[in-house]
Amino acid sequence: MVRMRNTKSVNGTEIEKKIKRGNALRQGSAWRGYRGPVTLLLVAVCVCGSAVWQYVTSLDGDIAETLVSQGERVSPHPRVFTVQCSEDYENHKRYPGCTPQKCGRAVTDSVVTREEAQVLRRLAERGIALAGSEGGASILDLHSGALSMGKQFVNIYRDVRGRIQAAIAETFGLDSTLLYLTKPTFFSRINSTAAKTQHDEYWHPHVDKVTYGSFDYTSLLYLSDYGSDFTGGRFVFMDQNGNRTVEPRAGRVSFFSSGSENLHRVERVTWGTRYAITVSFTCDPAHAISDPTLL
Numbered sequence: 001m002v003r004m005r006n007t008k009s010v011n012g013t014e015i016e017k018k019i020k021r022g023n024a025l026r027q028g029s030a031w032r033g034y035r036g037p038v039t040l041l042l043v044a045v046c047v048c049g050s051a052v053w054q055y056v057t058s059l060d061g062d063i064a065e066t067l068v069s070q071g072e073r074v075s076p077h078p079r080v081f082t083v084q085c086s087e088d089y090e091n092h093k094r095y096p097g098c099t100p101q102k103c104g105r106a107v108t109d110s111v112v113t114r115e116e117a118q119v120l121r122r123l124a125e126r127g128i129a130l131a132g133s134e135g136g137a138s139i140l141d142l143h144s145g146a147l148s149m150g151k152q153f154v155n156i157y158r159d160v161r162g163r164i165q166a167a168i169a170e171t172f173g174l175d176s177t178l179l180y181l182t183k184p185t186f187f188s189r190i191n192s193t194a195a196k197t198q199h200d201e202y203w204h205p206h207v208d209k210v211t212y213g214s215f216d217y218t219s220l221l222y223l224s225d226y227g228s229d230f231t232g233g234r235f236v237f238m239d240q241n242g243n244r245t246v247e248p249r250a251g252r253v254s255f256f257s258s259g260s261e262n263l264h265r266v267e268r269v270t271w272g273t274r275y276a277i278t279v280s281f282t283c284d285p286a287h288a289i290s291d292p293t294l295l
């Protein structure tokens with residue numbers, strides 16, 4: 001009985017071994033059968049993953065259309081892009097001959113020369129060196145009253161702002177004398193230094209009329225060149241059907257109606273330093289300011 005049991009258990013062990021070996025072989029051949037599809041699946045996952053990653057990392061560069069590139073010169077007439085006015089202006093008192101009835105954006109390279117832009121840029125460099133912030137964005141308010149920019153600046157500035165005002169009036173069909181300079185009107189310097197305070201976060205989408213209240217027309221005079229003085233830092237109109245950019249160029253003036261038809265942002269500067277002047281206009285005489293005076 002004892003021997004019988006032993007024989008049986010020896011046989012049993014061998015059978016178990018055979019079954020195990022058989023299972024292992026089956027599993028092996030089953031894996032070999034799956035190897036192709038699994039590899040394909042892995043490749044597909046990798047390809048999708050990298051496509052998603054590329055999309056996520058390109059979110060700040062999701063540019064749909066370049067309205068004006070740095071390399072071209074828009075002259076003699078501004079390049080005008082008309083957009084439908086938003087309802088923002090209905091919540092404000094209307095000023096006939098000034099309040100936007102035609103809205104849009106325009107770019108011109110023939111209102112300010114590159115030489116004038118260079119002079120203004122040197123003044124901006126000097127002024128901001130004295131008063132700039134440590135974060136990525138510094139502004140120098142031209143109406144703070146605390147600043148002595150000198151006679152040269154006051155003369156160029158008055159001249160340049162008069163020409164910008166005339167270009168805005170002509171493009172939007174306004175009476176130029178009904179447009180007033182308003183605040184803030186400022187020099188800006190942007191570099192790739194990490195933001196230290198919320199004020200350094202210049203890249204957020206915004207509507208100038210909402211952010212600054214009195215603005216009806218915004219103009220930007222660029223004092224440096226996209227691509228050679230800095231990278232990143234393009235101006236982006238964020239339209240419902242896509243983004244449209246303006247690439248800064250020294251002496252380039254970009255102007256637009258300030259309501260939510262012109263939601264915009266500035267791309268983060270990734271290298272170099274970008275200088276610009278924001279010159280803003282209102283239709284409301286109560287918000288008018290005078291040109292900076294010589295202190």
Ligand SMILES: O=C(O)CCC(=O)C(=O)O
Binds near residue numbers: 208235264266
């Ligand atoms: O510097 C720019 O291109 C735009 C600045 C801006 O959006 C602003 O001053 O409100």
Ligand SMILES: [Fe+2]
Binds near residue numbers: 206207208
């Ligand atoms: Fe703005």
